[in-house]
Amino acid sequence: MKLSIFKTNHFGKCNRTARMFKSIALTGVFVWGFIFSGFSQQVKTMQTISGRITYSNGRPLAEATVTVDGKRAGTQTDNNGNFSIQVPVDGGVLLISHVGYKTASFKVIDNHPVAVELTQEDVALDSVVVVGYGTQKKINLTGAVDVVSGEVLQNRPAANVAQLLQGESANLNISLSTVGGEPGATRNWNIRGLGSINGSSSPLILVDGVESNVDDIDPETIQSVSVLKDASASAIYGSRAPFGVVLITTKKGTRNKGVKISFNSNFAWATPIRLPHFTDSYTWATVYNEAQANAGLTPVYPDAQVARIKGYQAGTYKPEYDTANPPQIIWNGRWEGNANYDWPSLFFKSNSPSNKLNVNLEGGDDKTQYFVSAGHFYQGGLYNWGNDSYKRNNLMANLSSKVTDWLKFDVGVRYSQTSGDYPLGIVGQVRQYNLRSIFSFGPTTPMYNVDGTLANPIMVSFLNSGREKTSSNDLWLKLGGEIEPIKGWKTGLTYNYNLGNTGDFQNPIPVPVNIPNGTIGNIGSSTSGVVENQGSTNYYILNAISSYEKNLGQHFLKLMVGYEEELYDYQSLYGSKMDLITTEVPSISTATGTTTLGDTKGHWSTQAVFGRFNYNFAEKYLFEFSGRYNGSSRFASDSRWGFFPSASAGYNISKENFWDPIARTVNSLKIRGSYGSLGNQNVPNYLYVPTVPVFSNLNYVLDGQRPNYANIPAILPSNLTWETVTTVNLGLDATFLKNRLGLSFDIYQRTTSNMFGPAQDLPAVLGTSVPYENNAEMRTKGFEVSLTWADATSQHFNYHVKLTVGDNTSTIVKYQNTSRVIDTWYDGKRYGEIWGYQTDGLIQTQGEQMPDQSKFYPTWGPGDMKYKDLNGDGKITDGSRTLSDHGDLKVIGNITPRYNFGLNAGFNWKDFSFNMFWQGVAKQNYLPDRNANVFWGVIPGGSPGSESSIDKGSPALNYWRPADETNFLGPNTNAYFPKPYFDYDEFMKNHQDQSRYVLNAAYLRLKNVQIGYTIPTKYSSKVFIKSIKIYASGENLITITSLPKVLDPETVFVSDAALGGIEATSLIYPLSRSVSFGINITF
């Protein structure tokens, strides 16, 4: 901006004291009180001021908004950039704003016309970035910090912040948890890849400086998200943040912009994506009978039943099973029925509604600012008969007030309440087990008995089983003050308190099912009951921070030191009681059976002093040192404290004089580097405290009693200490072509040493297992690129594109595995390696040349699998499964997601806006688990085909059939899958882990597309509305992947049993595609 901006002060010195008292008084009342204080205005004589607003060398800027500071009324410039407005005599400040330009303020000089030139917004360099315990100008950053503006998180019908942030920042990897797309499902977070082989390498996620449950945050209240990726950025958090930090800043009241009320609402309809659909029942029966015949067994579906199946499809046979000989057993419908249902599509809704509502109120003057928000979110589930749902309500209020020019304080309240409601499912199983049942259920399963009652047990289970209800309350209170006794020296004290509670309620009940033969079976619990778990947490974090900054000529110095302590305390009470008096009132009080009770309690605490020193010379040479001396109750007193330092430097080459010749092309260029070392305190509590495990009910009767008994304490790691995470980072930030093109690039290496790993084997005379030691090491390497382009071709059209790519790979450097067994970690192992055999095609003729594969099965014939004899010894073996002797095994793929990318592009044209966001993974392998029935199709189970599933869009039918195949599927000798067998051994001989079935799981997904229209102010201002925007938004609209249609690239990995998934291998609660409509109104 070319004209100077006057810093304004509404209040003269004379009334400062009075104002101070007013502010003090105000803080004593409820937050709403401030809202009204914002409306109070003094009445003054008005004058009319006219002016002209331009941009970029005097070009007129139309539709810029001009308001008088502190007033609601405003005007807009015409096509020549001209405007006129009523301004109080004797002072008044105009605020001039326009999308894409920096807002300017202009002190009115009585009777003088106004001329202001706006400069285009350049978020990249001038903006201030939230960093650990403070803010920093982006140009002065030396660490790897990425910022996501809260705007990109808004107006999307997604459930939580995690879902919204996925793909927005390079190497901020967000993946599904094991419950997939279920309402209320959480996501897994990770910055820059695997950090430790021991459990979580999640980043520290702070909301306004405190670690919070990010899923409880209302995305509409987020101002910005900073992602601190390297050690220098996160070192200030020491051992709390070994794997990066995500800083979420909520909205605060804005200064001098008057009162703004905004109302956001959104309605969405979701439909499951990549849901498998059954092929028809005749196809199933044909395949099953063939698999059975191949194994030398009698058909699953005898001729008479196949005839009924065909009859049912043709409409000539109405009942869904043989009425003369109805199924006797609850689960036998699939073998004895003859119906033809596509169960998956029946079990899932085709559209499930959800909605979002949010009201924000913000405002403030020079002294006091406030932001108040209320939000509601409802997400309906996809179960057609289960009525699963998730709800979240949020309330938030932020207030800060400057009592005097050297004293200010903040108050904040944040509350969220969530509740989930899910069908309980089959007794003794997690509810996801129902999914597994659905996908292997068989289209032949009858829905109705001839008497009209429901026959499908899973359906009955969804409809009539008890419920699981979850709830949580999360309340945060914040009180902070800051004094600045000497200019530049600020000292603040902040206390945050969190009270949380969670509840889980289940009432298992008997679930009667009408079996076709007229009897009634039970798939619920044998008796009704109640199982409850109530947990509560208390947490406080107190920090005191003192900072001093000073400009000495071109030298800038800033020193910050701080102290922090936190204490977390949790307890939960668990109880269950069976035999309800009536299932209508499920509670512990109304149950009569035996009671079981239990509790867990625990706590942890940390203490730390930390500091940061910044120095720069003319913003050209930048240096930063930071460190944290951190103590954690999770470690023994002698190894409790650790010091974690980091150093970083940056060089703004473009500020050098010699840069001038190319400064027009390369507007700015900064190189930076950092090194830092952090600890990882993410280990269980009390690991170092030897405890005597005490139990009740000895498994032995002593004198008519089963007394309590105690065991020996486990042997403890003798010198348990932090895992140390060391990161080296090199980065580059540049802008080109009038700052329109931005580039940011980081390359890093992160080494996790002293990682917990199994200790060296000790002689058995020790008498116990050897505890883990800090003896393993892992290295992760990767890079991030972010490319942005933003330009305005005219005042009516601007557009922007942002591409981010992040990549990382991890290698085990050291691990205690002397024989180098390939089934666990070993030195040099790449994370994610898949070991298997090399496929050599299918055997086509009996007796053809092939290695000795008798390790797997004695007999082999046409349609069976041939493996490649890699070591040329004439037989297929896995050797001793060690690195030095692994027979014919080799690494056939890697599951590490490579080149995670996000592409954000959009434009504004007049009152229309368009934005789309693509996200994907460019390279990743997936070998489906052997139980992934939607992929393999035929899998032998306890009963013939009980684990199989023949789906449309699955390669299941592409199995080997002889050239003289007689069934309607016909010959298929050039098949993808080998001959199917309903025999476990014969199945396994063909389904060793092998290269043929290593799938390419790369994908590109249109995560969001949004079209908006802002109703011109000239209409909206007539109804006292500042702006109205209506929009349509869609999630997950397009998925491009080479995976079969039955597999979702995002859910396959988390659902895979080998990778920690549960129950329904390759299938978890599906993700959904949703279409939504919304409105933003600002008053």
Add this chain to the structure above:
Amino acid sequence: MNLINRCVILLLLFFILQGCQKDLLDKLPEDQVSSDVFFLHSNDMQIYMNQFYDDRIIPVQWGQILNNPYNGGADDFNSDNEVSSNGLDPRLQGTRTATTGITGPGLGWYFGDVRNINYFFDNYRKCVDDFSTYSEWVGEAHFFRAYIYFLLLKEFGDVPYHSKTLGTNSPELYGPRTARNLVADSILLDLDSAAMYLPSASVANGTRVNKWVALQLQTRVALYEGTWEKYHATDVFAVKDANPEKYFNKVVDAATQMMGSGQLAIYNTGNPSTDYFDLFRMRDYAASTEVIFWKQFSVALGITDDKLYLLEYPYGKSLTKSLADSYLCTDGLPISVSPLFQGYNTISVEKKNRDPRYYQTIFTPDEAWKIDTDTELWVDAYVNLNTSTEFYAPTGYVLHKTYDPRMVYHSLNYEETPAIHFRYAEALLNFAEAKAELGTITQADIDNSIGLLRARAGMPELQMNNITTDANWEFPALSPIINEIRRERKVELATEGFRWPDIARWAAADELIIGKRPKGFKGSQIASTYFPVDANGFLDPFQTTIPGGYGFNPNRDYLDPLPLNEIVLNPQLTQNPGW
């Protein structure tokens, strides 16, 4: 606001921080007991000792139930007394190989229990209560350490002996094995202490150990080591500095204390035809003077068994002719000599005029099989033997001892049939054997020991100066008195889990096992010919399985192999002979 005010506020801030807890980071668990505070009181010790009352350490020793995963030394399937058509004992067959594995708790090269018990000794001195309040638990701890090491001693001979818990850096981890006689001495010392601290009255109605249990274990251990040293003196298991007499004297000392206590007695109601049988089918041993340590079951408490249910049918398990032939005739003479012996034609004939313990141990047709509203006799089963799985009895001799025909007590998984751990009769047998080995046995010694057992059975007394030579003596090279004492032991303790340890310590495999096949009764007395018979018509179920008889290797198989990887980990460990 002036500078002073500002400084006051800064000071306030300082004071607030001063309020921070200095011990903020000292956080001990709230729902677990920290080991610092455990063992401060005697009650903790009792709670700690309770863990050793566990089937894996003290296996339930009822002979007929095979596949008991914890039968470390229990039952007689690993000896010449019993067989199972489900599989022959690999040790007797000599088919075992050394492996890398460490078998689980209660068996194998497993030191978890050693660690557990030593932890008690490492910590009990922390107790602030008076010693008299916890001496009993110290006594129990000594007992269990002895018990646990005795299991290792029997299996491996030399074992590393440690009396404190080892840490991951302890040099002892890489120490050599302790010579077996030193281990035995440590066990006996522990038992001295146990006998000193444990009460002489029964504890918890006999469900916990008391002084007499400790002393009886002492007789067992001392006799084991003494006879081992004596009978393995010239083979590969010979012990350096062997001193069998020392151990025999220890047996005598301990047994004498028991015999003189006045508190222990053989169960004898004067009904020789039932007393022995009844002892093993009591429903409660709380008042027993003979059963001094037993295991209680309770349906209400969820600790149940199903012994009687399982014993209803033999299911392939049966006793051997070798055992059956050991029973004397009622004239006190062996069957090879006695005119009262009627031959083998049927088991009813075979049992005529035999030691009443014969039919109280082996099922005979006129014994009650199932007593419900009416009584079904064993003859109903007998005629069906070997016709179907449940009636498989490869030798024909089915276990009767420990069975109770009253059907009201039979139930799958819901029985409360108690199990005997220690009974006084063993101590008497140990005493007699030790005395005989010392060569100091007198007729009075016999009368006070074996005499009491024979009296219960209504059998004539063993006269040490008038022993009839038996052509079938198992140990013809040994003295008549030793032979007869060993016979008495075989008969009295049949199927109670003593037979294999006896064979091992006597180095008796060459006489009893090698090249032998277990035989049964005359095959002609039952209809089924499922199992083959030998040239003399006796059932010979393993005729084809082990045509040459057991292949036991006497230079190897008396001890178990150490796991191979343990020898790699600790080069100081030496492998047992022959492995």
